[in-house]
Amino acid sequence: MIKLFNHELSGNSYKVRLMLSLLGLEYEVVDIDLKAGEAKSPWLLKMNPLGQIPILMDGDLVISDSHAILVYLARRYGNEDWLPVEAVSMSKVIEWLSISANEIQNGPCTARLYFVFNAKIDLDLAQQRAHEVLKVIDKYLQQQDWLVLNRPTIADIACYPYIGLAPEGGISLEAYPNVVAWINRIKGLTGYIGMPGL
Ligand SMILES: N[C@@H](CCC(=O)N[C@@H](CS)C(=O)NCC(=O)O)C(=O)O
Structure with missing residues (x-):
């Protein structure tokens, strides 16, 4: 399990x-109380020394980092639809995972932390970074429906949450119609589930 x-x-x-959910897999959830510092508890640090969630356990296997987990699930349970292995397509997927971990993390994700988790961050800088990356993605999505190839991949799944949640960080998506259309395409996928704010 x-x-x-x-x-x-x-x-x-x-x-x-x-x-x-998109892969139709059953799983058990263990909720971690981030506010109470449970991510830094000794038992969790044994699984991820960085003291961060998400962490996935599949039998004896333990994997942390959302993007590493997406790669694992795609290769283990999906087929090449979610993570193509052809050299050029695969490198493009990885490029978007990096954009998610850098530009999106430092932009819309960080701005949201200010409002939702009361984090002490430079809000103006995070919002400015968010608009920079949103401009790039909106232009990119003028030409195509999905970030890589002509179908959804883990590139879309990695980038979507914090872009969709950008309004919670005080970032309007009004100026980015191609991003909004892409968000709606993701919401239409079979097996789609939301979260508070999405
Ligand atoms: N690179 C990691 C980042 C994970 C991360 O920042 N997790 C946050 C929650 S979204 C966390 O566990 N923070 C620890 C804490 O708040 O103590 C990933 O993509 O999974």
């Missing part, structure tokens, strides 16, 4: 819940 160490409002945890 797959077990997911999770928090309902964590977009990184939601990436994994969404992927599990």
